[in-house]
Amino acid sequence: MSNxxxxxxxxxxxxxxxxxxxxxxxxxxxxxxxxxxxEEVSFDIERGxxxxxxxxxxxxxxTIARMLVGLMKPTRGSVHVDGVNPDSASAEDVLKFxxxxxxxxxxxxxxxxxxxxxxxxxxxxxxxxxxxxxxxxVVRRVGELLEQVGLSARDAGRFPHExxxxxxxxxxxxxxxxxxxxxxxxxxxxxxxxxxxxxxxxNLMRDLQRDLKLTYLFxxxxxxxxxxxxxxxxxxxxxxxxxxxxxxxxxxxxxxPYTQMLLDAAPRLDGFGRQHxxxxxxxxxxxxxxxxxxxxxRCSRAxxxxxxxxxxxxxxxxxxxxxxxxx
Amino acid sequence: MSDNTAQPLLRVRDxxxxxxxxxxLLRPVxxxxxxxxxxxxxGVVGESGAGKSITGxxxxxxxxxxxxxxxxxxxLDGERIDNLDNEGLRKVRxxxxxxxxxxxxxxxxxxxxxxxxxxxxxxxxxxxSRAEARERALAALVEVGIPAAAQRIDAYAHExxxxxxxxxxxxxxxxxxxxxxxxxxxxxxxxxxxxxxxxSLLRSLCVKRNTGVMLITHDMGVIxxxxxxxxxxxxxxxxxxxxTRDVVESPGHPYSRGLMAATPSPSELADxxxxxxxxxxxxxxxxxxxxxxxxxxxxxxxxxxxxxxxxTSYPSGNSHSACFLHDAEALS
Numbered sequence: 001m002s003n004x005x006x007x008x009x010x011x012x013x014x015x016x017x018x019x020x021x022x023x024x025x026x027x028x029x030x031x032x033x034x035x036x037x038x039e040e041v042s043f044d045i046e047r048g049x050x051x052x053x054x055x056x057x058x059x060x061x062x063t064i065a066r067m068l069v070g071l072m073k074p075t076r077g078s079v080h081v082d083g084v085n086p087d088s089a090s091a092e093d094v095l096k097f098x099x100x101x102x103x104x105x106x107x108x109x110x111x112x113x114x115x116x117x118x119x120x121x122x123x124x125x126x127x128x129x130x131x132x133x134x135x136x137x138v139v140r141r142v143g144e145l146l147e148q149v150g151l152s153a154r155d156a157g158r159f160p161h162e163x164x165x166x167x168x169x170x171x172x173x174x175x176x177x178x179x180x181x182x183x184x185x186x187x188x189x190x191x192x193x194x195x196x197x198x199x200x201x202x203n204l205m206r207d208l209q210r211d212l213k214l215t216y217l218f219x220x221x222x223x224x225x226x227x228x229x230x231x232x233x234x235x236x237x238x239x240x241x242x243x244x245x246x247x248x249x250x251x252x253x254x255x256x257p258y259t260q261m262l263l264d265a266a267p268r269l270d271g272f273g274r275q276h277x278x279x280x281x282x283x284x285x286x287x288x289x290x291x292x293x294x295x296x297x298r299c300s301r302a303x304x305x306x307x308x309x310x311x312x313x314x315x316x317x318x319x320x321x322x323x324x325x326x327x
Numbered sequence: 328m329s330d331n332t333a334q335p336l337l338r339v340r341d342x343x344x345x346x347x348x349x350x351x352l353l354r355p356v357x358x359x360x361x362x363x364x365x366x367x368x369x370g371v372v373g374e375s376g377a378g379k380s381i382t383g384x385x386x387x388x389x390x391x392x393x394x395x396x397x398x399x400x401x402x403l404d405g406e407r408i409d410n411l412d413n414e415g416l417r418k419v420r421x422x423x424x425x426x427x428x429x430x431x432x433x434x435x436x437x438x439x440x441x442x443x444x445x446x447x448x449x450x451x452x453x454x455x456s457r458a459e460a461r462e463r464a465l466a467a468l469v470e471v472g473i474p475a476a477a478q479r480i481d482a483y484a485h486e487x488x489x490x491x492x493x494x495x496x497x498x499x500x501x502x503x504x505x506x507x508x509x510x511x512x513x514x515x516x517x518x519x520x521x522x523x524x525x526x527s528l529l530r531s532l533c534v535k536r537n538t539g540v541m542l543i544t545h546d547m548g549v550i551x552x553x554x555x556x557x558x559x560x561x562x563x564x565x566x567x568x569x570x571t572r573d574v575v576e577s578p579g580h581p582y583s584r585g586l587m588a589a590t591p592s593p594s595e596l597a598d599x600x601x602x603x604x605x606x607x608x609x610x611x612x613x614x615x616x617x618x619x620x621x622x623x624x625x626x627x628x629x630x631x632x633x634x635x636x637x638x639t640s641y642p643s644g645n646s647h648s649a650c651f652l653h654d655a656e657a658l659s
Contacts, residue, residue: 056518164609165375194374194545194610199589199603206602221519224548224591228603265523267548269592272572274552276523282490283518 005044006183006215007051007068011077014038014063018287035287037063039239040077045232047182050209050216052226052247054262055236058286061219064236065187068217069103070094081183099129102176106188108168112160118171119156122146125178145174150204166197170204177208183215190225202228223266227251232318235259238286238294245319255319255326257299293323301325334405335362336539337386337507342399342409344378344385344563346613353613355381355394357563360640363507366537368530370554370571372544372586376610377560379543383509385409386541387424388416404506422452425500425538427529429512431492434499435484441495442468442480445502452503467498471528490521494528501532508533511543526553547590551575559583562611562621564637569646579643580650581626582606620650628652 019025019032038060045051053061066072068079070086078085084097102125105111112121122142125131132138143153149170160168169189176184186205190198202225208214218229226233227247234244235258243256254260264277281298284290290297296306306324313322344356356378363369371379384390386401388411401409408419420426428434436444445464449455455463461480468476471494484492493513500508510529514522530553533540542554550557551571558568559580567580578584588604608625611617617624623633632651641653 056520166609195547195586196374196589196606197609199591199605200607202591203602203605223519228591261520265520267519267522267546267552269547269551269575269587269590271548271552272575276527282488282521 004047006047006082007045007217008080009044009064009068009077010042012038012041012064012067012074012079013076014060014067014072015075033287036239036289037286038067038074041234041236041239041241042077043232043234043241043244045183045215045217047215048209048213049231050218050229052218052220052230052233053236054220054223054226054233056221056262056283058238058283059236060239061221061236062187065103065185065217065219069101069185070097095129099125099131099179100181101183101185102179102181103185103187104169104172104176104189106191108165108172108192109160111172112168112175114160116159117156118142118146118158118160118163121160121171122156122174122178125175129179131179141178142174145177146171148177148208149174150200164197165193166200169193169201173201173204173208177212181214183217185217185219187219188221189218191220191222198225205229223262235262238284238289240294240322241313241320242295242323243319243321245321249319255321256295256323257301257327258295260327261298301327334402336365336367336404337363337541338400338402339382339386340400340402342382342385342401343397344381344390344394345397346394350614354397354616355563355613356385357616358399359560359563359565360399361558361565361568363539363541365506365539366534367556368533368540368542368554370542370544370550370557371560372547372550372557373560374545374610376562376613378563379545379560380511382560383426383511383541383543387420387426387509389420421448421505422503423505423507425503425505425508427493427496427500427508427510427513429515431489431496431516432484434496435492437484440481440483441487445495445499448499449502463502464498467502468495470532471495471498473498489517490525493517493521493525497525497529497532501536501538504536505538507539507541509541509543512545513542514549515544515546522549529553547575547587548592559586562616563613564621565640565649566622567643567646567648567650568640569644573645577644579646579648579653580622581628581652582622583648585625 014037016035016037018035020030055061067074081097081101084093086094086097119142122145123138126138126141132141142156146153146155151170190201220226230247233247233250234241237258243259254263292307292309293311296302311322311324313320340360342356342359343354346353359382373379385396396409400407403423442464445467446460449460449463465476465480468480473479473494514525554571557571557574559566561582567574567583574583575587578587585606591603606625619635620633620638623629638649638651640647640649643653
């Protein structure tokens, strides 16, 4: 398999039970309560490309990431990475799965053990997965990895606190690369960084993708970053994938009203004195999501059926949109 | 208090903030000067550690000990406010300078209904009766666009969503009708669709009341869309100040140039192979600010002079840049 989908996600759903303790439920006659964080999300990621998931808080971006790397079990639906489903695979396949898939987190301060040296942090996947034998080989590999992300092999003996935010994110990238993964899930990797440092990290991630033929799932709320990183973009709203399209198509001709609102609201460098069309509405409570299409209370195109029925996803070429009245 | 309209609303001159530590004296703000006119929004932009928030805190006298204003002057409407005692500062804060911080939940008292917080502020600063203050509180909530304000005036902060809470904080900052407002990253904690609402609300209210605003942010897009003028800070010094459009479109200082080029913009059609411009290195820590121009180790135009002397502010187009590139005498 040289081309084709590396990652296949179908009908992925995650529901959290957020009921009160049973005694309270019995005494106060409260019903059980569920929060649907992700609802019937399906998409494929082609080998060597970047799929970006965009959405505001509560849209289910990070929940999807967690299910993808196997940190959380889906309620329904399935995840396949290179044909392996981590929930039904044999122990041997799960190990292969874990080697192939790595994650970069948002906060480079919280995602490393402050008492470990950089060498131990970067070597951990190599040692745990038993990829190399012999101390010298591991040390050499750690040095290579650090140089690959723009640090120096001498940095291996230092501790995380001796590095700036951007350098720490480079260490996290080196750790993610340590097991030679094919697929990296990046959950808001540059949200905690300053603009000039963000540019360094984004450029590095793109160079690595080209050199190592990596596949990325890139999760972010920042549409400007998406434009630089993504090939294919999925827009999430309250757990549902409302639109999925190739990057240029999504930016030039967004068809879901929520995508249009997001694009309008994003601040632009050339938007001097621009007026936004947005009203005073906000994202509803994910516990009590609106009926029908979740976006209908904020939508200017909503008609009576939008409040009742949930729109099916319509496919047009490589684009998909879940709206009764797309433009 | 003179009502002299000839001078700027806020005038900051050579402001220096020092923090004595065991490892040496830190200067998070090192000789910053700027003015804010009535009805004008001045954006203050910079990366973390540039001294944006400390400049704001110094203006309203909210510096935490042991940091202190070492030298420089702050004038509000012709009155000097940097040397006031606590009692004097209390009369300035809230009444003459309103503040909006990043996290609306920590700016509001969780145990007091929002109406009471608004009314209390109005009573203290405007010497009006409780009933009048409550009326004003309601009017303020209506003005910032809280739906069903009359029913929600006795609600607590936790009962509001993030965007609504930030609206309440704006109402609180503006209820005593201050002449000047400091907004420190007011939308950083909010989602992008809510951010647009809050910024346009802030802008329209301040224009209507002729209030001067200092908007501190790290987001260049927010600066471009919201502010009239912008000040770019780097390592505690002013790198460039000028009309927003000029600074964004033709930045004079190499640092602002790098900052604009590093900012990805959703409106430009980027080639997949196009690289973002990156500035090598990162901002120096306060303990090791380089001699001369603080930006010189990262600057592509660096000359010998930059390593030894600190550049003063030179005119560059419609802006002023602290860079020897714009020193007309040296060029001629």
